Amino acid sequence: MSAPITLYRLQACPFCERVVARLEEYGLEYTSRYVEPMHSDRDVVKRVAGVRSVPVIVDENTGVTMAESANVVEYIENTYGASQNESAGVAGGDD
Numbered sequence: 001m002s003a004p005i006t007l008y009r010l011q012a013c014p015f016c017e018r019v020v021a022r023l024e025e026y027g028l029e030y031t032s033r034y035v036e037p038m039h040s041d042r043d044v045v046k047r048v049a050g051v052r053s054v055p056v057i058v059d060e061n062t063g064v065t066m067a068e069s070a071n072v073v074e075y076i077e078n079t080y081g082a083s084q085n086e087s088a089g090v091a092g093g094d095d
């Protein structure tokens with residue numbers, strides 16, 4: 001079964017790597033879908049997100065589809081980051 005998070009990305013794309021770093025920091029499983037290098041050939045991501053630029057994240061946990069690396073990083077932090085775990089009562093390991 002595939003992971004509920006899909007990341008549309010491109011090899012050596014620094015914007016995509018920012019998102020990958022955050023997903024890995026939080027230990028989130030995700031599926032990478034590499035898009036065509038040629039912008040005009042990226043019909044798959046265009047269909048999914050309405051844009052041809054990557055990164056794009058599709059999160060089936062929340063129903064969110066989002067482009068723009070800064071927005072995606074912020075989304076991951078807000079959804080899966082430490083403050084989210086605190087408000088959900090996840091133990092911090094100090095006891």
Ligand SMILES: N[C@@H](CCC(=O)N[C@@H](CS)C(=O)NCC(=O)O)C(=O)O
Nearest residue numbers: 013014015052053054055068069070
């Ligand atoms: N502002 C965007 C820039 C992303 C971007 O430039 N991605 C490149 C690949 S590294 C791309 O897909 N360029 C084609 C386009 O922008 O349409 C972000 O931060 O996500």
